Amino acid sequence: MNLTIATISKQINASFEGDASLLIDAISIDSRSLQNGPHTLFFALIGPNNDAHSYMIDLIQQGVTHFVVQYIPENCVGKAQFLVVQNTLTALQELASYHRSLFHFPVIGVTGSNGKTIVKEWLNFLLSPDYSIIRSPKSYNSQVGVPLSVLAIAKQHNFGIFEAGISTVNEMSHLEKIIQPTLGILTNIGSAHDEGFSSIGEKIKEKLQLFKHCDLLIYNKNKTIDAFLKPTLKTFSWSFKDPTANVFIQKSSILDKTKLHIQLESYAFDIIIPFQDDASIENAIHCLMVLLHLGYDRVTIEHRMYLLYPVEMRLKVKDGINSTTIIDDSYSSDFQSLKIALDFLESQKQYKKKTLILSDIFQSGLSNEELYSKVSQLVISNKINRVIGIGTTITAFKHKFVNCITYPTTADFLAQLDNATFGNETILIKGARSFHFEDIVLALEEKTHETVLEINLNAISHNLNFFRSKLQPSTKMMVMVKAFGYGNGGFEIAKLLEHHQVDYLGVAFADEGIALKTAGIHLPIMVLNPESTSFSAIIQHQLEPEIYSLKGLRSFLKIAEQKKLKHFPIHIKLDTGMHRLGFEKDTIEELITILKGNTLVSVKSILSHLATSDDLNHQAFVESQIELFENLSSRLMAELNIQPIRHILNTSGISNFPKAQYDMVRLGIGLYGVSNDAEEQKELENVSTLKSVISQIRTIPAGDSVGYGRRFMAEKSTKVATIPIGYADGIARLWGNGVGYVSIHHQKATIIGSVCMDMLMVDVTAIDCQEGDAVIIFGESPTVMEMAEKLHTIPYEILTSISQRVKRVFYRE
Numbered sequence: 001m002n003l004t005i006a007t008i009s010k011q012i013n014a015s016f017e018g019d020a021s022l023l024i025d026a027i028s029i030d031s032r033s034l035q036n037g038p039h040t041l042f043f044a045l046i047g048p049n050n051d052a053h054s055y056m057i058d059l060i061q062q063g064v065t066h067f068v069v070q071y072i073p074e075n076c077v078g079k080a081q082f083l084v085v086q087n088t089l090t091a092l093q094e095l096a097s098y099h100r101s102l103f104h105f106p107v108i109g110v111t112g113s114n115g116k117t118i119v120k121e122w123l124n125f126l127l128s129p130d131y132s133i134i135r136s137p138k139s140y141n142s143q144v145g146v147p148l149s150v151l152a153i154a155k156q157h158n159f160g161i162f163e164a165g166i167s168t169v170n171e172m173s174h175l176e177k178i179i180q181p182t183l184g185i186l187t188n189i190g191s192a193h194d195e196g197f198s199s200i201g202e203k204i205k206e207k208l209q210l211f212k213h214c215d216l217l218i219y220n221k222n223k224t225i226d227a228f229l230k231p232t233l234k235t236f237s238w239s240f241k242d243p244t245a246n247v248f249i250q251k252s253s254i255l256d257k258t259k260l261h262i263q264l265e266s267y268a269f270d271i272i273i274p275f276q277d278d279a280s281i282e283n284a285i286h287c288l289m290v291l292l293h294l295g296y297d298r299v300t301i302e303h304r305m306y307l308l309y310p311v312e313m314r315l316k317v318k319d320g321i322n323s324t325t326i327i328d329d330s331y332s333s334d335f336q337s338l339k340i341a342l343d344f345l346e347s348q349k350q351y352k353k354k355t356l357i358l359s360d361i362f363q364s365g366l367s368n369e370e371l372y373s374k375v376s377q378l379v380i381s382n383k384i385n386r387v388i389g390i391g392t393t394i395t396a397f398k399h400k401f402v403n404c405i406t407y408p409t410t411a412d413f414l415a416q417l418d419n420a421t422f423g424n425e426t427i428l429i430k431g432a433r434s435f436h437f438e439d440i441v442l443a444l445e446e447k448t449h450e451t452v453l454e455i456n457l458n459a460i461s462h463n464l465n466f467f468r469s470k471l472q473p474s475t476k477m478m479v480m481v482k483a484f485g486y487g488n489g490g491f492e493i494a495k496l497l498e499h500h501q502v503d504y505l506g507v508a509f510a511d512e513g514i515a516l517k518t519a520g521i522h523l524p525i526m527v528l529n530p531e532s533t534s535f536s537a538i539i540q541h542q543l544e545p546e547i548y549s550l551k552g553l554r555s556f557l558k559i560a561e562q563k564k565l566k567h568f569p570i571h572i573k574l575d576t577g578m579h580r581l582g583f584e585k586d587t588i589e590e591l592i593t594i595l596k597g598n599t600l601v602s603v604k605s606i607l608s609h610l611a612t613s614d615d616l617n618h619q620a621f622v623e624s625q626i627e628l629f630e631n632l633s634s635r636l637m638a639e640l641n642i643q644p645i646r647h648i649l650n651t652s653g654i655s656n657f658p659k660a661q662y663d664m665v666r667l668g669i670g671l672y673g674v675s676n677d678a679e680e681q682k683e684l685e686n687v688s689t690l691k692s693v694i695s696q697i698r699t700i701p702a703g704d705s706v707g708y709g710r711r712f713m714a715e716k717s718t719k720v721a722t723i724p725i726g727y728a729d730g731i732a733r734l735w736g737n738g739v740g741y742v743s744i745h746h747q748k749a750t751i752i753g754s755v756c757m758d759m760l761m762v763d764v765t766a767i768d769c770q771e772g773d774a775v776i777i778f779g780e781s782p783t784v785m786e787m788a789e790k791l792h793t794i795p796y797e798i799l800t801s802i803s804q805r806v807k808r809v810f811y812r813e
Contacts, residue, residue, distance in 0.1 A: 001025060001099060001151055005066060005081070008041065011098040012091035014068065014083035022066060022081075027151050029092070029144065031055035032499060033343050034382045036064050041083075043068045043092045045144070048469040050501075052088075056080075068092070089143065096147030096178045103153055107160035108290065109181025111172070111210050113190030115283045116141060116163040121311045122287045123161050124363075126304050127294075131159035132365035137336040139313065139813050141165035146175050152336055156365030164210050168196030172209035183293070184211035185286050186219040195682065204228045218289045220282065221245040236293055238285055247292065249285060260285070264292060271302050274309070284308055309433065315344050317457075317492055317810035319446040322423035325350045326445055329430045330437035333359050335366075335374065341430050342382045344812060347499040349426040350491060350519055356384045357440060359410075359431030360391030372397035385425070388413070390435060410435050417443055446807070451692040451725045451777075453802055457496055457812040459685035463671050464500055466683055470654055476645065476664035478504035478526065479671055482512060491519045492810045493671075498523050506666060510534035513543040526571055526605075529581070535559045539568065544604060548573035548581040550590060560600040569604035574632050576608040576625040576648075588632055592639045605645035605664065606633045614652035614676040622653075626660045652676055674785065674795045681785070688799060689779030690806070694721045694744070694771050697764065706761050707753025711737050719765040721749065723775050726758040730801035731777065734791050736760060743776040744769050 006020035026040045031052060036042065042064050044052040056067055057075045067076075068083045068091050076082075085091040100107075108123065110116045117139050124135050134157040136149040141163040149162055164175040189204055197203040205228050211217045214233065219225060221237035221244070229235065239245035250261040258281055260271050273284045284305065291301050316328040327348060329341045338361070345354060356379065364371045372394065379387060379401060389395060389406035390413055398406045407413040410431075413420075422444065429444070431437035468477065479502050481494050494505055494516050505525045507513045513525040514537060530538060530545040532555040538545050539559065547553050547570050560568055572591070575582030583591055595603065608629045612618035629648050637643065646662040651670035653660065655677060669675075673687040699719045706712040706720055723742065727733050736755035741748045742762055749762035762775075778784050784795040791798075 001027070001154065003099070005041075005083070008095060009083050012068065012083065012085055012094050014085045014091065016081070016083045018081040024066065027092075027095075027148065028064075029148070030343065031059055032347065034346055035339060035343070035378065036062060037381065038063050038065055040064050041066050041068065043088050044070070045088050045092070046070065048465070050465075050468070051473070055501075092144070093147050093174055093178055096150040097180075099153060100150050100178060100180050103157070103160075105158045105160065106183060107162065107179060107181050108183045108185060109176075109179045109210050109214070110161065110163045110185045110187065111165070111207050112185075112187025115187040115279060115286075116165065117313055118280075118283045118311045119185060119187055119286050120161050120163050121313075122283065122308055123290060125308070126287055126291060127159060127161075128363045132157050133159045133161060133363065135161040136163050137334075137340050139163070139165075143171060143174060146178050150178050154365070166196075166206060169202065169206050172206050176210050176212065179210070180213070181210065182215050183290070184214040184217040185290070186211070186217065186225070187286060188220065188282065189225070200224070201228065216293065218286060218293065220285075236289060238289055247289065251281065260288075262288070269298050269302075271305050273305055274307075313813050314811035315341060315813075317348050318441070319807065320422070320427060320444045321446055323351075324422055324424065324444070325426045326441060327426065327428045328441045328445075329428065330441050331431075331433050333361050333430055333432035333435075335361060335364050335371065338375065338430060339378060341428055342378060342384075345426060345428045346382060348492065348495055348810070350495070351425045352520070353385050353425035354383065355386045355388065355422070355425050355427045357388045357390065357413075357427060357429045357431070357437070358394065359389075359435040359437065360393040362432055368393055368397060372400050376400040388420075390431065390437075410437065410439060414439060414443060451690070451729060452807045452809050454689045454691060454779075455492070455808060455810045456685070456687050456689070457492075457810055459673060459687045460493060460496060460671060461500065462685045463673055463687070464497070464502070464667070467651070467654055467665075467667050467670055470658060471665065472661055474663075475661045476503035476647075478502070478506050478647065478664055478666045480506040480666060480668040481516070482506060482508035482528065491516060491521070492808070494519075494521050494523070503664065510538050510541075510543060513538070514541045517541045517543065524569075532556075536563075539563060539565065544569045544571060546571045546573050546581075546607070548575075548583065550583075550587060550594070553591070553594060557594070557598070557600055565600050567599060567602035570601045571605045571607060572603055572636065572644075574606065574608040574629060576628040576632070577621065578609045578611045578625075580609070582608060583632075585628070585632065588635060592636065595640055603636075603640065603642050603644045605647060606636060607646070607666075608633075608648045610648060610650060610653050610657075613650055613656055616656060622657060626657065655680055669796060672799065674799075686780055686783070688784070690725075690777035690802065691779075692723050692725045692742075692775045692777055694764075694769060694773050694775060695724050695759070696722045697769070697771055698722075705753070707736075708756065709754060712753040712761075717765075718752075718763055719767075720752065721762050721764045721769065721775075723760050723762060723777075724758065725777060725806075726756045726760055728757045729803045729806050730798075731755055731760065732791055732801070735787065739790055740787065741782060743779075743781050744773060746781075748781075749775075 003024050005022045009016045024041045028036050028040050028042050029045050042059055044067055053073050060079050066081045068088050070088055072082050110119050120135055124133050134153050140149045162179045166172050217233055217235045219237055221239045221242050237245040238247040238249055240249055248263040252259045257272050257274050258276050262269055312331040318326045320326040327345055387401045387404040390410055392408055395406040398404050429437055429440055479497050481490055505523050507527055508529050510527050510530055513527050526544045528546045535556050573582040575584045610622055610625055612621055633646050645664050647664035649660055649665040651668045654665050673684045675681045675684055700714050702714050702716050704714050725731055733755045736751045738750055741750045744767050747767050749764050751760055752763050753761050778787055784798045787798050788795045
């Protein structure tokens with residue numbers, strides 16, 4: 001975009017004083033992005049528990065000069081130019097709406113409960129040979145994502161595809177004004193976000209708001225939707241069942257593909273699509289309907305629909321060879337998604353050295369000269385150390401990059417891989433599908449067995465923000481990443497939390513904290529269970545110990561004196577009833593005596609731990625703990641004349657005892673999607689999915705047995721699948737012998753016989769599956785809560801038991 005401050009100020013009704021002639025070419029809401037610059041206009045959004053105004057001084061120091069704000073922070077007065085508005089989110093949306101109105105070309109608006117992103121990506125593939133398309137990057141479909149997507153429209157575009165997602169009423173009208181679609185697609189109405197609507201009818205009416213000014217709506221015809229359609233809205237419907245639809249479709253299976261017989265008025269033809277699952281078929285038909293509406297001929301439709309492909313919507317973080325981290329974005333290569341991937345690289349980099357492996361970029365609508373100049377600027381602003389380009393076009397523009405080596409094809413790069421030096425770096429692999437960059441990922445990732453634990457970073461962010469929304473604006477948050485992030489992974493989650501600017505991290509032992517500091521984590525880290533033998537290492541690595549006994553305090557002070565420390569931060573733990581660790585009431589007097597006037601250490605915080613915050617049957621006991629904590633901590637503060645951070649609430653305490661937030665809370669298992677409260681559990685997103693594959697399938701006759709001890713005896717002919725995961729990977733033996741199950745193609749497969757050290761066997765008699773098919777050990781089904789209940793344990797044990805030999809793969813949608 002290229003708009004002056006004067007134009008922007010007028011469109012968002014801002015109060016502004018200063019030079020209004022500056023030309024803005026980028027909009028930002030992320031203070032952490034390295035792409036912010038002197039021609040960036042930063043919108044300081046205010047969320048439930050996050051105010052971007054507090055980060056503006058850092059942006060000013062980085063060279064950003066213009067901000068849209070609701071107020072001007074004291075430390076920023078006179079240091080930049082400010083456009084003051086009543087609501088910065090509304091202003092962002094108003095600017096996007098104005099920007100959209102400057103362009104007059106077809107725009108498709110897509111909404112529904114599922115399939116929005118896939119339909120958008122497939123339409124881009126199907127239409128891009130004929131149009132210069134602007135589309136929502138990734139899943140940018142929210143109240144913030146939609147305006148950011150629309151603001152990326154540029155002069156070279158002549159077709160738009162934007163998705164719109166909502167979670168409750170009175171949201172879609174805002175998105176409709178921004179997208180202003182000329183053609184609408186309603187993918188389906190499912191159960192997603194049901195909690196935000198009073199009924200299915202209310203949800204349908206809200207989603208249909210996107211199409212109130214459309215020329216045409218494409219949808220799967222059914223009576224429920226029809227009841228809410230306005231007579232003035234022109235529709236183009238399809239159906240498998242209703243012959244009154246505009247397009248009637250019959251389907252049949254051909255090996256691993258689906259044949260669709262299309263009947264449009266008196267015109268009929270067949271196409272083949274490379275999928276058999278219902279969701280993909282439905283999504284493909286919505287795309288087919290667009291091609292029919294736009295007048296594409298039968299031959300083109302048949303050819304392009306046959307080439308549809310599975311859409312990978314995730315950025316994955318994987319361990320690579322030679323101490324490298326790989327960010328896998330190997331299925332797309334466009335300018336907008338490159339910007340997002342580079343921001344993700346910065347948020348997840350484990351090593352200072354950063355390498356970008358990039359293919360030719362297609363369908364940008366820009367001349368190659370202009371495109372690769374822009375890519376070069378992105379590479380410079382994101383401080384990429386090395387670029388490896390693959391493709392004839394990027395090779396021709398190699399001169400625009402510093403420290404760049406190029407190859408004509410992926411095969412050429414792989415042939416020279418032994419000569420390429422990779423080590424101690426973070427590698428972003430980003431390429432168009434036709435370059436098959438998945439082969440590069442396979443070559444560079446660390447080799448482990450086929451069982452993986454996938455960690456959804458979006459879900460962690462969601463859960464973090466859910467608990468943040470329960471806090472007072474002034475309440476700080478410590479997040480627990482002990483026990484390898486509750487089994488999910490320490491560094492990667494710590495890096496994400498640092499990106500989200502939490503206040504503290506908590507670990508159990510010094511070695512966990514040392515590993516995080518060594519890997520580059522800068523957040524303060526508290527060590528909850530420090531042993532006296534680790535005090536020197538704690539000091540060396542600038543960790544902050546929890547001190548819970550007089551013996552420990554004296555030991556730490558002795559080392560502090562030897563090292564001539566001054567005001568080294570420590571955290572005083574009080575025992576208020578947990579009776580695990582902490583100073584008891586009768587030791588407070590001696591504690592005060594030791595600390596009074598002592599300049600070797602500084603009491604950074606005073607804390608305690610609740611024993612029964614998850615069980616309201618013990619509410620009186622919790623309240624007695626809180627009361628004792630108030631008395632003891634107040635005495636310490638008064639006697640020592642200090643104002644430390646006080647904290648006592650854990651995850652359950654945040655929800656059940658909000659009046660005891662004090663200065664900080666400690667979020668633990670809730671971050672990982674687990675709650676003891678059934679209603680709260682509905683609000684949290686699943687973080688961890690343990691996956692494996694089917695190694696072998698066999699059919700045994702009645703009377704044969706499976707596994708050690710012949711604990712399963714087949715009563716009839718039984719099809720048995722072997723899965724390469726066992727108790728050495730963290731699957732309890734008690735989960736075998738018919739107690740537990742896995743999911744294969746969304747169907748339950750009961751575990752039969754004993755769980756072995758490295759394998760388990762399941763009954764797949766009723767499931768159509770093959771060797772190599774994916775298996776869900778836990779995630780959405782079964783959940784870790786379900787497993788814990790059946791095994792008479794707690795979800796903590798399930799998660800933390802997963803062996804380190806199981807590869808962790810981190811991804812973001």
